[in-house]
Amino acid sequence: MSTNSTTVIRPPSPPGPVRWLKKNLFSTWYDTVLTILAIVFLYFVLKGVLSWVLFTANWAPVINSPKLFAVGQYPPEQLWRVGTILFMVSFLFGLSWRVWGGTVRTFALALVVAFSIMALLPISMDLKLRIGFLANPILTFIGYQAGRTPIGKSRWVAMGWLLSFVLTILLLSGIEGINWLPKVETGLWGGLLLTFLLALVGIVASFPIGVLLALGRQSKLPVLKGFCVLFIEIVRGVPLVTILFMASIILPLFLPEGIRIDRVLRAMVGMTLFAAAYMAENIRGGLQAIPVGQIEAAKAVGLNNFQAMGLIVLPQALRLVIPTIVGQFIALFMDTTLAAIVGLLELLAIGRAVLESNVEWKLLNMEVYLFIAVIFWVFNYAMSYASRRLEVALGVGER
């Protein structure tokens, strides 16, 4: 047996750029044709888009009305409330970063970078606003440090988030009779603020309703089950626009004479009912994934029906559907644009209003709507990235 001592088995060397090109772009003759066509296509598209964005487009409406896009017609002297809410969120993100880590860290860092960029933008800006933006990253780090103290418990952080949601609504609407916190009509809420608020209220308020509907649909009681199925299927069977119109035109008829609810609240009711039906189906998916053995085991150790559901099944089922709920939040965030059709001044409708506010801007549709599209894209892409990370972190896909 002659062993050749010079023979060394090496792992295959990583392909060089030329081999990579040959393998991925020019492997066959039609591959080459495709590549060339794609390059020509890309050249014309990029050239057209870049020259339009940099030279032809007139970005005046976008640059001149940042406040409108951000908060609509919210009274300027009350804007500190929006600032406070942002501070709250920044602090909570810092806290959650320390306590939960993982995906939250990515988000907290993204928030820090975003606010730092806002604070350092080289455009004329009120100094107070600039300092306000700068305070946000600092608050995130304070929150991160605060995570070491006794409040850095998962339970407290979750309660903090819930509390911040209630505080946000209270702060924005104000309370009648309090001098330093006068009531702000919901008609003045607008822009990105209203877009976020509609989606958040929709998802938060639809959650308990969705859980009840899902449990009702799983129930053995035919009457209860029937009603739940009826509600879910009707809502899922019609477009959101019809539900929003129902909420804005017909809901007032359903209520007794004396009760009036304003336009924004009506849209929120519509969004919530719509989201609840989809939420119910998502949660049902989670419930069905829990094996029957879990309930049987719970009963065997002496828990009753409610305890088995509340302590054993629901916690596991809800954990499974967290990524789906994030996905639903993204969908709802996009669906808030439909509120523009029933006359709410959310981001898209603000774009419309900005275009009409100045005769010279009347024809700048592309600039304004593209700007809105980019805003939506950035938020949605970030959120779907987070949702994918979350899925990995929770190990949902592995079971």
Next chain:
Amino acid sequence: MKQDSHIQVITRSSIPLWRDERVIQGIAQVISAVLVIGFMIFFVSNVFQAANDRGLSLSYDFVKESAGFPLAESVIPYDESQSFGYAFLIGILNTIKAAVVGILLATALGTVAALARLSSNWLVSKIASVYIEIVRNIPLLVQLFIWYFAVFQNLPIVKESIQWPGHIYLSQRGVYLPAPVPTQTFGGWIAFVVGGIVLSIILRVALGRYQLKTGRATYPVATALAVLLIAPVLGWFLVGASPLAADIPVIGKFNFDGGTRLTIEYAALLAGLVIYTGAFIAEVVRAGIMAVDRGQFEAARAVGLSGMQVLRLIVFPQAMRVIIPPLISQYLNLTKNSSLAIAVGYPDMFFVGRTIINQAGSAVPVFSMVMAVYLSISLTTSVLMNIYNRRIQLVER
């Protein structure tokens, strides 16, 4: 005997009424029914109250009244003197027109994008993923606004129309396309087409039976498809003169002569729906193709099936099982999303419904009609889907 009755007595007395599962369930049902029905009575009585107090009409009599409003486009002839009910029918037809054409185009676009994304060509795959990632993360309504207000409304006037190859003209007046016009020989050609369809069905069934009986390959599907394709082509040449002539649009003084016209509202709605839904369909198709295990392909080759047979008999049926359910739900989404036509002014069912409410003032009846149509579309589809799913479900041990 004695013991038995003794046991029964004990079990009966050991469960008090308020802990008997059946009693609890019965009470829970009654309570929930009373609650829900109570709410409904409360709402409905409020509606009647409001109808009384504010003179709101709840009857469906308005459908026979004259509509008195024009509609920008309709599939079948319509004028203002016709009834509200007829106008609503026009709306339904317009919804179907947008949905059906949208579904066909979106499926084509989605399939191409999915194949491109799976392509081994790096550049092609990246272009497809950029398209999908951009389009899926921007709300449909924003895209519709871009298409309608920023693209189609900014098209040049008729005289300076943009001309695309194939006699397609784009202008503010709409998109003009060549239209096929039947000539004298059209009837003869249709006879060939119908004959081809009948013959191909007969062949498909007969050859299929023969193959089952004898085990000899007779290629029933391929033969039927070939007949289906050859018959119209053969007929085209055999009837003498061409059975169809193209009616090409020509720029006139203020407008086009000839051709068919798509309004910019319809074109914008279609562009928005197709490009948006196409991205979602692409993901559905990609997931379906990737769901078929590579081992399936290899095993099929190992038992001696040819490349085409592997695709037709192994990969395709399995991919379809994964693709069809989410694909149908995308089709339903597109149909429901076509209600956004109201934002660009295309007179679909929802738009017409809104107009009727403005004119006749009967919001509740009109809304019930609109929702009934959407619901019947959705529910019919989901019933059919369930039947289909049960048929193709994997039978497991």
